[in-house]
Amino acid sequence: MSSPGSSRPRRARTVAAAATLALLAPTACGSGEESGSPTINLYYPPEQSMQEVVDACNAQAQGRYRIAYRVLPRQADDQRVQMVRRLAAEDTGMDVLGVDVTWTQEFASADWIREWTGEDAQEAQRGTLAGPLETARYQGKLYAAPKHTNVQxxxxxxxxxxxxxxxxxxxxxxxxxxxxxxxxxxxxxxxxxxxxxxxxxxxxxxxxxxxxxxxxxxxxxxxxxxxxxxxxxxxxxxxxxxxxxxxxxxxxxxxxxxxxxxxxxxxxxxxxxxxxxxxxxxxxxxxxxxxxxxxxxxxxxxxxIGGSNLAVSAFSRHPAESFEAAKCLRNAENQKISAVKGGTPPTLESVYADPEMDEAYPMKETILAELKDAATRPLTPxxxxxxxxxxxxxxxxxxxxxxxxxxxxxxxxxxxxxxxxxxx
Missing domain, CATH: 3.40.190.10 (Periplasmic binding protein-like II)
Structure with a gap:
């Protein structure tokens, strides 16, 4: 685990980590360049509706890139271990990452994920609830886009x-x-x-x-x-x-x-x-x-609050397409799909007003009220x-x-x- 003062990943670690990477890397993570368009590898926890969301974003991309959903282990600790090891090895086979709300600062402090800037940052922040958005920042900068949230x-x-x-x-x-x-x-x-x-x-x-x-x-x-x-x-x-x-x-x-x-x-x-x-x-x-x-x-x-943020790996060979893919994966329509079919509360406030949410989330007003005055866990690397x-x-x-x-x-x-x- 990186300390609060970590900067870029140390090259000295990459040789040892590369051996681990060879064992961890899936065999089906081709870049897709052979077909003329890149494959954007999405590493995200198991979610019932995620493949449907990925399919919708691939259709929207119209062949400019293809998102491949690489399912992370079910347990959060196992998810983190896999991502940390591969990021420490500067693995270029990871593009968009589903990062727990407590990990954004750690990954950002280690320079493992890219800052969201310009129109990408504006879109990630537009209409997003304040609590989830706070978990996506580090030292005043935005390093992720909140995908879903949760409260008890x-x-x-x-x-x-x-x-x-x-x-x-x-x-x-x-x-x-x-x-x-x-x-x-x-x-x-x-x-x-x-x-x-x-x-x-x-x-x-x-x-x-x-x-x-x-x-x-x-x-x-x-x-x-x-x-x-x-x-x-x-x-x-x-x-x-x-x-x-x-x-x-x-x-x-x-x-x-x-x-x-x-x-x-x-x-x-x-x-x-x-x-x-x-x-x-x-x-x-x-x-x-x-x-x-x-x-x-x-x-x-x-x-x-709980939930997951979408970050773009610092080592992705396709950052522009990765940011575009991440924005699609968490847009209002796809957050609604994830909420109604996958059971993950949206981070975009407007989605709660959608009539399709009424049956899936009869408790949505209580959830939204808590989210508007939510607590985050200590935000630190x-x-x-x-x-x-x-x-x-x-x-x-x-x-x-x-x-x-x-x-x-x-x-x-x-x-x-x-x-x-x-x-x-």
């Missing part, structure tokens, strides 16, 4: 809870009351030692008005709001309303537990909605959604290191001692910013 919602049982709680304290109290009545009561969400736990705490920090790093992403802040978030996370974990598996739960197990009828509340991404409809339509009819709970009664929550130490310090949440944990986090995050004491 509060999912609740209307047969158990007539009105959704607005705060964590209110939700915990309602769950405890349901527990006393012998009814399903659990608050189900992700508490395992991984990125999901970082997202949970980051949302609490932002909702409490706190900061983890300074605005520039160069120094640890971890202020009173961040400590208050530690207190809130500790309270949740020790209140007797979480699942026994809370400290080991990730997204899909959390979904399955709520789907089994054990929970009154679930904090999770929108993918749980179609899954519940398919698995248990009777239960689905009793489940509604609301804005993520806040920390303070009079302050709305600020949910952490060292994010991968920071995420690793945060999840370790917070796990298990029941063992948090707010003041001590805050002190440990300040030290660990400061070291992570300098790439000290963290495995790459």
């Amino acid at each position: 919602l509060l999912w609740y049982r209307t047969d158990l809870v007539p009105q959704p709680p607005k705060t964590w304290d209110e939700m915990i109290a309602q769950a405890q009351q349901l527990k006393g009545q012998g009814k399903p009561y659990r608050v189900i969400t992700m508490g395992a030692q991984y990125e999901g736990l970082v997202v949970l705490w980051n949302t609490m920090v932002a909702s409490a008005g706190g900061q983890i790093l300074n605005t520039e992403g160069t120094k640890v802040v971890l202020d009173d709001g961040a400590v208050k978030a530690l207190e809130q996370l500790k309270q949740l974990a020790t209140s007797g309303v979480t699942s026994p598996s809370f400290a080991n739960a990730t997204e899909d197990p959390a979904r399955l537990e709520f789907q089994s009828g054990n929970g009154a509340f679930q904090l999770n991404w929108p993918f749980v909605y179609p899954a519940l409809q398919e698995a248990d339509p009777e239960l689905a009819a009793k489940v509604k959604w609301a804005r993520y709970p806040g920390v303070d009664e009079n302050t709305p929550s600020r949910a952490t 060292a994010y991968q290191n920071i995420s690793t130490v945060i999840s370790a310090e917070l796990s298990p949440p029941s063992a948090i001692e707010p003041d001590r944990t805050a002190k440990d986090l300040r030290r660990s995050i400061a070291d992570a910013l300098e790439s000290k004491g963290v495995l790459p």
